[in-house]
Each structure stands twice: as structure tokens, then as C-alpha cells.
Amino acid sequence: MHVLDVARWQFGITTVYHFLMVPLTIGLSLLVAGMQTAWVRTSDPRYLKMTKFWGKLLLINFAMGVVTGIVQEFQFGMAWSSYSRFVGDVFGAPLAMEGLVAFFVESTFLGLWIFGWDRLSKRAHLACAWAFSLATMASAYFILAANSWMQHPVGIVFTDGRPRLTSIWAVLGNNTVLAAFPHTIAGAFAVAATFLVGISAWHLWRKHRESAADDPDRKVWHSSLRLGTWVGVVAFAAVAISGDFQGKLMFEQQPMKMAAAEALCHSEKPAGFSVFAYGDVARPDCENVKSLTLPALLSFLAHNNFSSEVKGVQDLVPEYQAKYGANYPVDERLGELSGKPIDYVPTLPVTYWGFRLMIGFGAIAAGVGVLALWLTRRGRVPRTKWFGRLALLSIATPFLANSFGWIFTEMGRQPFVVVPNPSGVDGVWMYTAQAVSAGVTVGEVLTSLIALTLLYGGLAVVEVFLIRRYVRAGIAGVMPPVPPEGDSDDGPDDGSGSGGGSAKSDDVLAFAY
Amino acid sequence: MSLPIFWFCVIALLWLGYLFLEGFDFGVGMLLPVLGRDNTERRVMVNTIGPVWDGNEVWLLVAGGATFAAFPGWYAALFSAAYLPLTLFLVALIGRGVAFEYRGKVDTERWRRNWDRVIVAGSWIASLGIGLVLSTTVLGLPLNEHGDRVGSPLAVIRWETLLGALAVAGYALVHGAVFLTLKTEGEISDRARRLALRIAPVALLPLVGLLLLVQLREGAGWTWVSVAVVLVAAVGALLRLAKGREGQAFALLGVAVVGTVVTLFGALYPNVLPSTLDPANSLTVAATASSSYTLTVMTWVAAFGTPAVLVYQGWTYWVFRKRIGTRHIPAVHVPK
Numbered sequence: 022m023h024v025l026d027v028a029r030w031q032f033g034i035t036t037v038y039h040f041l042m043v044p045l046t047i048g049l050s051l052l053v054a055g056m057q058t059a060w061v062r063t064s065d066p067r068y069l070k071m072t073k074f075w076g077k078l079l080l081i082n083f084a085m086g087v088v089t090g091i092v093q094e095f096q097f098g099m100a101w102s103s104y105s106r107f108v109g110d111v112f113g114a115p116l117a118m119e120g121l122v123a124f125f126v127e128s129t130f131l132g133l134w135i136f137g138w139d140r141l142s143k144r145a146h147l148a149c150a151w152a153f154s155l156a157t158m159a160s161a162y163f164i165l166a167a168n169s170w171m172q173h174p175v176g177i178v179f180t181d182g183r184p185r186l187t188s189i190w191a192v193l194g195n196n197t198v199l200a201a202f203p204h205t206i207a208g209a210f211a212v213a214a215t216f217l218v219g220i221s222a223w224h225l226w227r228k229h230r231e232s233a234a235d236d237p238d239r240k241v242w243h244s245s246l247r248l249g250t251w252v253g254v255v256a257f258a259a260v261a262i263s264g265d266f267q268g269k270l271m272f273e274q275q276p277m278k279m280a281a282a283e284a285l286c287h288s289e290k291p292a293g294f295s296v297f298a299y300g301d302v303a304r305p306d307c308e309n310v311k312s313l314t315l316p317a318l319l320s321f322l323a324h325n326n327f328s329s330e331v332k333g334v335q336d337l338v339p340e341y342q343a344k345y346g347a348n349y350p351v352d353e354r355l356g357e358l359s360g361k362p363i364d365y366v367p368t369l370p371v372t373y374w375g376f377r378l379m380i381g382f383g384a385i386a387a388g389v390g391v392l393a394l395w396l397t398r399r400g401r402v403p404r405t406k407w408f409g410r411l412a413l414l415s416i417a418t419p420f421l422a423n424s425f426g427w428i429f430t431e432m433g434r435q436p437f438v439v440v441p442n443p444s445g446v447d448g449v450w451m452y453t454a455q456a457v458s459a460g461v462t463v464g465e466v467l468t469s470l471i472a473l474t475l476l477y478g479g480l481a482v483v484e485v486f487l488i489r490r491y492v493r494a495g496i497a498g499v500m501p502p503v504p505p506e507g508d509s510d511d512g513p514d515d516g517s518g519s520g521g522g523s524a525k526s527d528d529v530l531a532f533a534y
Numbered sequence: 535m536s537l538p539i540f541w542f543c544v545i546a547l548l549w550l551g552y553l554f555l556e557g558f559d560f561g562v563g564m565l566l567p568v569l570g571r572d573n574t575e576r577r578v579m580v581n582t583i584g585p586v587w588d589g590n591e592v593w594l595l596v597a598g599g600a601t602f603a604a605f606p607g608w609y610a611a612l613f614s615a616a617y618l619p620l621t622l623f624l625v626a627l628i629g630r631g632v633a634f635e636y637r638g639k640v641d642t643e644r645w646r647r648n649w650d651r652v653i654v655a656g657s658w659i660a661s662l663g664i665g666l667v668l669s670t671t672v673l674g675l676p677l678n679e680h681g682d683r684v685g686s687p688l689a690v691i692r693w694e695t696l697l698g699a700l701a702v703a704g705y706a707l708v709h710g711a712v713f714l715t716l717k718t719e720g721e722i723s724d725r726a727r728r729l730a731l732r733i734a735p736v737a738l739l740p741l742v743g744l745l746l747l748v749q750l751r752e753g754a755g756w757t758w759v760s761v762a763v764v765l766v767a768a769v770g771a772l773l774r775l776a777k778g779r780e781g782q783a784f785a786l787l788g789v790a791v792v793g794t795v796v797t798l799f800g801a802l803y804p805n806v807l808p809s810t811l812d813p814a815n816s817l818t819v820a821a822t823a824s825s826s827y828t829l830t831v832m833t834w835v836a837a838f839g840t841p842a843v844l845v846y847q848g849w850t851y852w853v854f855r856k857r858i859g860t861r862h863i864p865a866v867h868v869p870k
């Protein structure tokens with residue numbers, strides 16, 4: 022076992038886990054801010070209930086995203102110190118900006134929003150919701166700009182063996198991030214939309230089966246469902262369009278990644294898109310692989326026409342060797358890889374299946390959304406037994422699509438951690454094997470890998486337990502019942518404080534932990 | 535002043551903000567079972583920091599990010615060398631962060647008791663851990679010529695850095711007690727005041743010890759002034775607290791943090807992380823700094839960002855300025 026392998030597993034586990042929370046946080050934050058805006062503008066209590074219910078689920082999830090994010094920032098230095106030294110001049114800046122511009126806003130205004138229900142005016146309180154939700158988007162932009170720079174380094178010169186930043190605007194305006202950001206944000210909204218649809222469809226279905234008419238919160242679930250389905254329609258369309266755009270860019274910037282996405286061994290002209298393969302995809306020579314293929318589609322995905330050539334793995338390897346060298350440099354810190362030949366082919370089963378699972382789960386999620394839209398048209402609620410279960414199960418699909426997308430794109434750039442830019446500055450690339458901390462022992466990284474994995478596993482159980490509990494309880498779980506004599510207050514829109522509804526007269530806090 | 539020196543000061547300032555702000559929320563967490571005798575009292579305590587602890591923590595994240603951006607070599611060497619303490623620190627921070635949010639979400643004694651344990655342990659470990667890391671960067675490490683740690687994973691644990699760990703934890707304890715005196719009312723506030731006065735002479739000793747150690751080993755002449763400021767401010771804080779002026783006491787503890795940070799970073803300069811093996815391997819402000827373009831960009835971001843942060847975080851403290859007592863705590867309402 023080597024530090025490199027353990028550190029990669031740790032980065033993979035912690036990052037995939039972190040990115041289970043993040044898209045839900047980003048998508049749901051903005052949708053909750055929208056719900057609260059609807060309430061402030063219309064005073065319709067339905068929107069207050071929506072804000073409270075979805076807001077509570079948001080907070081349960083938000084906390085996990087925040088704490089697992091700290092690990093992300095620390096582990097660059099802890100486990101990847103050689104990487105940090107190499108790229109620090111460029112990569113540190115977007116990270117620091119994320120902290121200074123996004124995290125401060127996010128954490129501060131989230132606190133104001135949680136505790137500020139009776140301390141702030143309605144409008145100021147609403148502004149806090151918008152502040153933290155927009156900050157989550159800003160945060161996504163900065164970290165994607167940093168990631169995109171690793172995928173496609175720009176805005177630099179190469180001096181003394183290290184890239185030096187020459188234009189922050191080139192880094193923030195990298196065409197890679199301009200493609201990755203819409204794709205990621207659309208993916209986040211797809212997650213939030215499916216979450217809304219799944220849970221509200223389940224609620225409607227459950228109440229409907231028990232008693233058709235007397236659910237006071239029926240309107241809440243119905244509005245949530247409609248909101249979710251329409252956001253979903255837009256989000257899934259945006260995911261597909263931005264994904265296509267990003268794919269075409271990747272064919273240019275990282276041809277090996279895209280050849281690996283297809284497990285395309287030999288160049289083809291025109292190239293077909295493999296829908297499903299059986300046999301041993303792992304072999305770069307494609308012996309033993311049979312594949313169900315749509316003719317010429319890959320040429321379209323790569324170059325927008327049905328005739329051009331797409332390069333295969335076996336033709337790309339010699340090109341990469343010619344450009345970036347056939348062997349690792351001789352350096353004791355590379356351990357047993359020192360001076361050895363470089364394997365330029367990513368792990369093909371991971372990239373091939375990762376790419377298909379990303380698209381597949383995304384398509385299932387979108388399909389379920391369309392189905393839900395149809396089944397609930399004009400206020401209908403299906404009675405069939407499977408509907409409730411299917412609604413809840415579908416929530417998992419966009420999460421899986423997001424995870425597989427990231428696994429694909431990060432595994433697909435191996436063996437590089439900083440991928441060379443084909444039209445960029447010469448010399449700026451780094452192999453993952455060179456990036457790991459030189460002074461750190463296997464024992465240390467293994468300790469943190471085990472500790473964090475166990476901790477994350479335990480916390481996942483707790484989070485799912487809490488979300489389930491709050492989902493089942495519905496609106497009653499987040500809003501105390503109005504006291505029976507309580508018509509002394511002024512009308513239905515006065516839910517404003519409502520955390521402490523039972524005792525408005527004294528100074529009881531509207532919300533407290 | 536050159537850009538690298540300016541950024542060295544900015545990072546000191548971020549540490550200052552972090553120690554002052556998260557210091558008291560660590561303290562509140564550490565004192566949870568001591569000052570909170572029942573669930574309502576513990577809820578009072580948690581709610582004094584509820585709206586702000588997360589914003590306080592971001593000061594550390596930004597200090598880390600700014601170190602990465604401005605001094606990549608410093609960030610890389612320190613974080614990889616202190617691998618195990620930082621892992622423990624991260625586990626503690628994760629635990630206590632989740633605990634604040636989740637402790638009130640299920641209405642059973644057992645649930646709350648477990649999360650309370652996480653808060654207490656997390657606050658202790660995190661404050662000890664960050665003290666260890668801070669004193670490590672000031673007192674140095676066995677570094678080779680690449681800036682990598684030589685020797686065992688526990689090289690960062692020495693009696694000097696353990697003193698640093700106790701210094702931050704002890705300070706957090708007193709700072710938290712004074713904060714609770716200031717932010718709560720009635721019985722809890724009195725209890726917090728008595729506790730602060732009783733423990734301070736012992737709890738602040740490690741801090742004084744650390745400052746003297748650093749000053750004698752690496753200090754410049756002028757940093758004696760900041761050491762003196764810490765001593766005077768700490769004594770002043772206790773005297774004001776005894777007189778019932780907890781606001782002034784809290785502010786004076788802030789002055790003590792200023793003196794502490796000035797002493798530590800003043801003694802550290804021109805290094806950012808000394809090598810205990812060979813002074814030639816020491817990482818310096820000049821040698822680890824990013825290019826002047828990067829630092830210029832960061833300066834512009836900080837010039838607009840930092841005042842904004844101070845304004846809106848200040849506003850948060852203003853919004854939640856009222857003292858909290860048991861009478862303010864609403865009934866528990868969670869799903870059954």
C-alpha cells in the first residue's frame with residue numbers, strides 16, 4: 022500500500038460524499054428563498070409552510086455540507102502538499118476568494134436566517150435567505166474555477182518550474198469553468214427538483230390513500246410538486262445542453278478522457294456511440310469487447326457533425342508520449358514509479374461506466390419527473406401502491422448521476438492531476454503521482470482515511486434518519502399547531518414568528534436550538 | 535511595506551479574528567456541562583452562539599485559504615507536517631458543527647446527552663488542536679530542504695507545542711465564561727462570572743508561559759511590549775469582571791488576543807515556519823510568497839471583502855445582542 026493510493030481513496034471518498042450534500046444545498050437554498058419570496062409577496066400561508074418545511078430539510082443537509090467542506094480545504098495541504106506547492110500561486114487564489122466572498126456570506130446570513138425570524142423585518146429576513154443561497158452559487162463558481170484550472174490551465178506563465186498567475190480573469194473566465202458551472206448548477210437544481218417532487222408526491226399519495234379530502238396541507242404538497250416538476254424540466258434540459266457543450270470542449274481539451282469515456286480503442290471516422298458494452302472494457306486494445314453502438318453519434322457529440330474522425334485510445338497514447346514523455350522523471354519521491362513508463366490510459370471500466378451511469382441515472386430522473394408531471398396533472402393523485410415508493414426512490418437518481426459524473430471526469434484525467442492544456446503554456450502539467458505529500462507516511466493517511474470514512478458513514482445514517490423523521494412528520498413537524506383560542510392574532514399571514522406560536526406575549530424566542 | 539509582508543500581516547489578522555471569535559464559542563462548548571445544569575440552561579448556552587459559531591469558524595477557513603494563496607509553501611509544509619493533529623482537529627470540528635444543528639432535533643434525553651458529549655469533546659479537542667498547530671508554526675519543525683517534515687508523524691507533539699495547545703484551550707475556557715456572563719442573564723450569568731474569576735488565574739497560565747517561551751527564544755525587543763499588553767489586559771479583564779463590567783472584560787480579553795497574535799507573529803517573522811534542523815531550511819515570508827501579481831489580486835479582493843465581512847458580521851452581533859435566559863427558551867417542538 023502506498024501513500025498515493027490511500028490519499029487518492031481519501032480524496033475520492035470525502036469529495037464524493039461532500040458532493041452528495043452540496044447540490045441539494047445549492048438547489049434547495051434558492052428554491053426555499055423563492056418560496057419565502059412568494060410568502061412575503063402574497064402572504065399566503067401555504068408558502069410559509071413550504072418555506073418552513075423545505076427550509077428545515079435544507080438546514081439538516083446544510084450542516085453536513087459545511088462541515089465536510091472544511092476537510093476539502095485542509096486536505097490539499099495535508100495529503101497533497103507537493104501539488105499545493107506547485108499550483109499554489111494560481112490555485113490558492115480562487116480558494117481564498119471562495120472563503121472571503123462566499124463562505125463568510127453563507128455562514129453569517131444562514132445564522133441570521135435561522136435565528137432571525139422575529140428579530141428582523143420580513144424583508145430583511147428574506148434578504149438573508151437570498152444572500153446565503155446566492156453565496157452557495159458563488160462558492161460553486163470559485164471552486165469550479167479552481168477545478169477547471171486543473172483540467173485546463175490558463176492565465177499563467179511557467180517560471181522556475183512552477184506556473185505563475187498572470188491573469189485572474191483568464192482563470193475565472195476559463196471556457197472550461199464556463200461550461201462546468203452551468204452543468205453543475207443545473208445538476209444541483211435537478212437534485213433539488215427531484216427531492217421536492219419525490220417527497221411531495223409521497224405525501225400526496227399517502228394522504229390521498231387515507232382520506233381524500235381532509236388534508237389541510239394538500240395545497241402545500243401540490244405547490245411543491247408543481248414547483249419541483251417545472252424546475253426539473255428546465256434543469257434536466259439545461260443539464261443535457263450544457264453537458265453536450267462541455268463534452269465537445271473536452272474532446273478538444275482532453276481527448277484521452279473522452280476516448281476513455283467511450284472506451285474507444287481505435288480511431289473511427291465517423292465514430293459511433295457505444296450504448297452498452299459487454300466483455301472486458303478494461304483492455305485498451307478492445308479485444309473481447311462487444312458493444313451496442315449508435316452509428317456516427319459520437320462524431321456528433323464530439324464535433325457537431327456526423328462524419329468527422331474521433332481519436333481512439335491507442336492512437337492517442339503515442340501522441341501523449343511524444344508530447345509529455347514516455348517515462349516518469351527519475352525522482353526518489355515518486356517511489357517505485359520513478360523512471361517507469363507512464364500509463365496514459367485512465368481506468369477504462371470506471372470512465373466508460375461512469376459516463377454511462379451519469380447519463381443513465383440523469384435520464385431516469387428526468388423520466389420520472391416527466392411521469393410525475395403527467396400523473397399529477399390538474400390536481401390528480403395516483404392511487405397505485407407503487408407510486409409513493411417510486412417517488413421516494415427516484416430521489417436517489419440525480420444524486421447518483423452527479424456522483425458518477427464527477428467520478429468520470431476526475432478519473433478520466435488520470436494520470437494527471439493538472440492536465441496539460443494542448444494550446445497552453447508548455448511544461449504546465451503534473452502527474453497525480455507527483456502531487457502527494459512527500460513527508461507524510463502511509464500510517465497517517467490511512468488513519469485519516471479510516472477515521473473520516475467511519476465518521477462520514479455514521480453521520481450519513483444520522484442525516485438520513487433525521488430527514489426521514491421530518492419528512493414523515495410533514496408540516497406539523499416544523500410548525501407548532503396554532504392554539505385553539507389563538508384568533509387574537511392578526512390574520513393568517515401572521516405566521517411570521519411562528520416557531521414559538523403558543524406564547525407570543527412574552528419574549529420567548531421565535532426559534533432556538 | 536512589501537506585498538508578502540502585508541499578507542503575512544493579513545494572515546495574522548485572520549488568526550486574530552479566529553482566536554477571538556471562535557475562542558468564545560469553543561469555551562461555551564467546553565463549559566456546557568459545567569455551567570448548564572439542565573437542558574433548558576444548556577439550550578440557553580448553545581443559543582448564545584447559535585447564530586454566530588459558523589461565521590466564526592470561517593475565519594479559520596479563510597486563514598487557511600489565504601495561506602494557500604499567499605504562501606503555498608507555508609500551507610503545504612505546515613498542513614502536511616501536522617497531519618495527525620489536523621485530522622483529529624477536523625473530526626472534532628465536524629462533530630461539534632453537526633451537534634449544534636442536530637442536538638435539538640429529537641426530543642429525548644439520550645439524544646441530547648450524546649450530542650452534548652460531542653460538543654464538549656469537540657470543543658476541547660479543536661481548541662487544543664489549533665493551539666498545537668499555531669505554536670508549531672511559531673516554534674518550528676524538523677524540516678528538510680524541500681520543506682517536508684523529517685521524522686515521525688508525532689514530531690509536532692513536543693512539550694512546547696503541548697503548552698501551546700493548553701494556552702489556546704485555557705484562553706477559550708476563560709473567554710467563553712466571560713462571553714456567557716455577558717450574553718446570559720440571571721443564575722447562569724452569575725455562575726459563569728464566578729467560574730471565570732475562579733479558573734482564570736490557572737487557565738491563563740499556559741498562555742503566559744507560551745508567550746514568555748516564544749519571546750525568550752525568538753522574540754524581538756519590541757515584542758516585549760505586546761507580551762506586557764497581554765498581561766495587563768488579562769489582569770484588567772479579571773478586575774473589570776469582578777466589578778460586574780463583563781462587557782469591558784470581554785473587550786480586554788480581545789486586547790489580550792491582539793497582544794498574543796502580535797507576539798507570536800512578531801517573533802515568527804521573517805520566518806513563517808522555522809526548521810529546527812537547519813536554519814537554512816526554514817521557510818520564510820520572502821521565499822514562500824506567491825508572485826506579486828497573485829498577491830495584488832488577493833489584495834484587491836481583501837480590500838473589498840474584509841470591510842464587508844466586518845460590517846455584516848458586526849450587524850449579526852448587533853441583531854442578536856440581547857441577553858438570553860431560561861425564560862426565552864421556547865418549548866421543544868420536533869416531530870414525534
